[in-house]
Amino acid sequence: MARTRYAALAAAVALTAVTGCGAADMTRQASPYAAAEGSRTVTLSVQSWVGAQANVAVAQYLLEHELGYRVDTVQIDEVPAWDALSQGRVDAILEDWGHPDQEKRYIDDKGTIERGGDLGVTGHIGWFVPTYFAEQHPDVTDWKNLNKYAEAFRTAESGGKGQLMDGSPSYVTNDKALVDSLGLDYQVVFAGSEAAQITQIKQFAKEQKPFLTYWYKPQWLFEKVPMTEVKLPAYKEGCDADPEKVACAYPHTPLQKFFNARFAEGGGDAAAFLKRFRWTTDMQNDVALMIAEQKLSPQEAAGRWVKDNESTWRAWLPS
Structure with missing residues (x-):
């Protein structure tokens, strides 16, 4: 999907500290355990629009409740998120709308980031x-x-x-x-x-x-x-x-996931789970609506969705 990055997609609502794409770069808040091989902590980048928050909320809920990980989340603007991912300050970006220049720099040239596959949602x-x-x-x-x-x-x-x-x-x-x-x-x-x-x-x-x-x-x-x-x-x-x-x-644009290269190779069950994480536009909207309009916390919304959609998320868990 070669294109200029034109979207920082809009959406969101006043949601705790992760509100608005104009938020300051917070890469320095990344977990010290990000990209640490064998660690039971995963650090996820959270983009500020509510659809991206929905992705992270459900992934975090399942990583914590089904796989026994501690999940840290960090709000980072879109382009700085690629720098943080390359440096291992975060382990994964779950929704990217297309940054071909960053892909060339970090995937093709440096090899510090790997593609994580389709999210399943087209933007x-x-x-x-x-x-x-x-x-x-x-x-x-x-x-x-x-x-x-x-x-x-x-x-x-x-x-x-x-x-x-x-x-x-x-x-x-x-x-x-x-x-x-x-x-x-x-x-x-x-x-x-x-x-x-x-x-x-x-x-x-x-x-x-x-x-x-x-x-x-x-x-x-x-x-x-x-x-x-x-x-x-x-x-x-x-x-x-x-x-x-x-x-x-x-x-x-089919929305994409990206992983820190070390995490992709050595992230164990967490990396395997996030590679399999793939849902539909309607599923994402269901969680986003609970967060943005019904005013549930991201984790409350995720818990409600997980309870009602076991047949979907079971397939994401490592064998």
């Missing part, structure tokens, strides 16, 4: 409008008609243009390039964090106001605020190679 970033607005104005779902609706999407923050709402400034997105390349009368406005973006979307929906936002699937918020994707120019391999001139849609 997709795009531009979305609320379905209630799309039903009233069906042509808004074609990017060629967006300028027609720029005034409807204008806000106090968008400087007289239509607003395209993104999450945190720390996200790597193609949106500014897309606006320029497609000649759109829009301003990218950052909500500041994932939690702030969700709050804003919910407020717009409550008032039945139009909005245009960068968003992604899978995401639990679609259950609460139905949204319809705007069709951008079709994605073709390499169309996003120059980040300053992107003029195409975001691709659909």
Whole structure:
């Protein structure tokens, strides 16, 4: 899935210390036992969107309750997480949306990281409008008609243009390039964090106001605020190679796991389990919804999911 990393996917809610992709790099908090051969401790990197938190919550629950490990979790921004993984400050990243430059550096060139296989979830970033607005104005779902609706999407923050709402400034997105390349009368406005973006979307929906936002699937918020994707120019391999001139849609990306190379080889049952860990979009959304909307703690949500899905997770355990 060659592409520029454009997603720090958004989603989340105020969740203890792991909230918002804009969080500071916390690699120094990594467990001293990470990547230690024979250790019964596993250190997992936690990305700040709620789907990634759901992955880690279920993996942690099963590692602790079924395999007898102590699990440490560390919140790290996306690119610094690769550095921490290479250096053994964390053992595994369970959801990555595609960093080909990091893969080349650490897998192909240095050999300090190994691929851990598919997570089983396919991610997709795009531009979305609320379905209630799309039903009233069906042509808004074609990017060629967006300028027609720029005034409807204008806000106090968008400087007289239509607003395209993104999450945190720390996200790597193609949106500014897309606006320029497609000649759109829009301003990218950052909500500041994932939690702030969700709050804003919910407020717009409550008032039945139009909005245009960068968003992604899978995401639990679609259950609460139905949204319809705007069709951008079709994605073709390499169309996003120059980040300053992107003029195409975001691709659909099978999400991947990555392990520290020493952990992959010497991590015992924990490494074997994480290699087998693979679930569906619906499963991830079930746990994410419990965390984000029902306000369960990640471990409470994981425990509830584990109780109801034994036939799935039993297959992940080492023989």
